[in-house]
Amino acid sequence: MAVFPVRCIQAGMGMCQDVLIKNIQMKKIILSLAIVIAITFGLYSCSKDVIQEPDPTEGLIKLTEGYVPGAAVKMELYSKEGTINSGFSKFYIALYDSVTGNRVDDAAIQLMPMMDMGMMQHSAPYENPASSKADNHLFPCSVVFIMPSTAGSWTVKVNVKNLLNNKEGALTIPLTVTEPVKSKQKSFTATHNGGKYFISLIDPVAPKVGINDIEIAVYKKVSMMSWPADSSLSVTLTPEMPTMGHGSPNNVNPVHIGKGHYKGKVNFTMTGYWKLNLDFMEGTAVADSTQFFDIEF
């Protein structure tokens, strides 16, 4: 850029303006060229995709695998992290025909998490795969582990109905759930109706300075075995940096988007330790105003 004024002088004073304009035009031309090249390359890589399909489990870590008796499928269970923390855990199930080894992409899968605490047993919130058609050969589903394995032992029973052969069976997987350094699972007894609510922090997974998506999920415990998603509450989000005593501007309160999930925006003005304060209301009645999640990055 510094070379430019020299060029400008060589061209003569009167032409300076022209050269300036030319310079801008030049930039435009280069930009358009860059776009054309980018599109061409983009198309090229797309056409390559068709030929060489990437592994759908790339970037995922296999937690366990086993044969589902009766359904004639082998099941593989994946997650992004490789370990399971208490809170909202997303899984990806891959099914293979136990004889041919071919992928099974049509299956109805139902989960049933269970914790055995010796004296009693309870289930937990969960989300079955949204469709019986696999998404990129995988069935995404979720379980909310409301406490770590230190209090008992967790299992998830996966019931598979293979729609290719209409055979059905179930596999029970034992899982070890650990408590993360910063908890992502909280619960409270609502002051307005005495209901027991469980809230999970789903996003931000990789917080950064700037605007982040925030996603939480809210569940209500109806019985030991019934933990439906709840959409009756409204959420107010107040981020806070307790060490410095400040907040952050332009946050967007999470609103319900379905299945008990609430999505909003959270701003972090710096790295470090943040508290995400969450207040829950039903209409004008306060359900709880003591909940928060810790985030440190």
Add this chain to the structure above:
Amino acid sequence: MKKTFLFILLLSYCWHAKAQTYISQMSDDSSRIVALNEIIVNSIQKNPQHYLVRFFKANSAATLEDILSRLPEVSLIRRGSYGMEPSIRSFSGGQINVLVDGMRIHGACTDKMDPATIYIEPINLENLQVQTTASGFMSGSTIGGTVDMKMAEPDFLQNKKLTGIVSSGYQSAAKSFFESAKLNYSSNRWAFRASGTYRKSNNYRSGGGEEINFSQYEKLNYSLSAKFQQNNNTYIKADLLADDGWNIGYPALPMDVGLATARIASVSIHHSDFSKLIYKWQMKVYANKISHFMDDTKRPFVPIHMDMPGLSKTFGAFAEGEMKLNKKQRLSVRADGSSTYLSASMTMYQPGQLPMYMLTWPDNRKGQYGIAASWITEIDSTLKLQLTSRADIITYSLTSTAAKDQVSIFGYSSANRNDLLKNISTQLSKKITKKLKATGSISYSERMPTASELYGFYLFNNSDGFDYIGSPNLKKENSWQADASILYTKGRNRVQFNYFYSRLANYIMGKVDPTLSTMTIGANGVKSYINISKASISGFEASAFLKPTVDLDIVSTIRYTKGKDAEGNPLPFIAPFKNLTSLRYQPGIISIQLESETSLQQNKVSYLAGEDQTPAYFLLHTRLGYATSIRKSSVELQVGVENIFDKKYYEHLDWGNISRPGRNIYAQVKIGF
């Protein structure tokens, strides 16, 4: 002393003589000679200013800031005994240009601890130009004017190959001392100059004896330049300037400076040939890198320790030339461009937690490309018209994802900018009688918001106690200015009076945003930069240079400015009425100087900006000089007492109402060979 003064007189004489010779080279048509003579002499409108600079430079204990503060147009914003920020007619920061030899240097400190003026030691200062209104924007779009510090060049010496100066000084108020040396070597076509200055200052004591903590500093400044005379008309010059400062205290700020470094380099070619149409031109390419590390580890009661490093890198080039179109018209042109990268961050450390990090200046690059021209024509023998205009294209862009993410917090989708700045002025000067000259000018100018004003992220301002947030959508600030001056000359005496009025629109200032929570612990709140519809700054300056007898000089200046925002509230950082009067008596090799400084109280203050009233003060300084030569070397001794009455005082532009130094006895010796 006398020698210095003689030298200065000689210099001014040389200048005059030079102009004469150029003219006689030009043509034998006498009327033409006169015409050009007029033009050249009159084009140096900073003449009284030159005189002032020379007068105060004669006291070689004076720092650049001492000299600057004595120019009636300039006031200094003070945050410590180091790095005072110049303000021209109450315009400062992004409203003015501070150039070193025409080069742009952007400070690396978000708190403005490092104005470019700190890089020029008096030993390296050739001269100082403060240009206002009509020609103030010639080297960069600005509404307030330009300070340009011309660096000393290597000299070609006739009868000696090597010359040098060594000087050393001590000041009692801060128990400070400096050592300074300069060497000049020249051969047939080459000349070299090297200089170095080391300064160390302890905490100073204010009037009444109070020690001002965190006012210490230490610095080393060194420069090297080489000049090659290609032919009679052309020379090439390369300059390197380095400045390292460390352990610099800022009593008015919550942080000090651990280390600040500057590296400034340039190569230039200069040409003058008074027989040509373009009788003078120069071209320069330059680069500089400033780094700045703030430090609070020496401060007691710091809630959370933090690091605040900053970096500024600029490269650029310019070319300027002067041509005579005909015997009555002259044209100066300039084209320049520069690119500045800025980045600053803050990291706070709380034991047991991850560090808290953010960008205080989100990484950004500013591009600036401008052309300017000034045309002077003589309408008749007493009337002269000057038209000056300048256009700049300014681009700003954020250069990293982290920077963009951070700016998006405030909802700005794009923070990049492309702006065209326009400046134009016209000036008319009329010789009413042989002794009386009147000049009037009107100008319109625009300035670009600064990186802090556009992108600053919770920049704490200790003056009003607010965190400041930039607004990437700010409009350009602009100003209509009128200026009138009258100059009366009689013999060696001259009296000048200047009145100016600036009407600003889209004036940029901070406005409290109650929806934002402070970042800095203990801050009063958060202000965002906004444009306010209008503001005005007006005032006057007067200066008198009297020489009642051959050995007596009297120099007196007064200044007054007044600023109002759209609602009529006073603007912040407006210095009150001030008078400086110096009397120099020089009967022989001894010179005696008496100086008074009178400042009225400032009660037009901006309460919105957290200001309070500043009391009046009166100071008296005295200086004694003795110059002689021992064998072949010249020896110069200077002693003096500043603030003789040990008055406890501060100026209105001093942050935090921190008292300035009390009685200060200084002594200095300078040996030249």
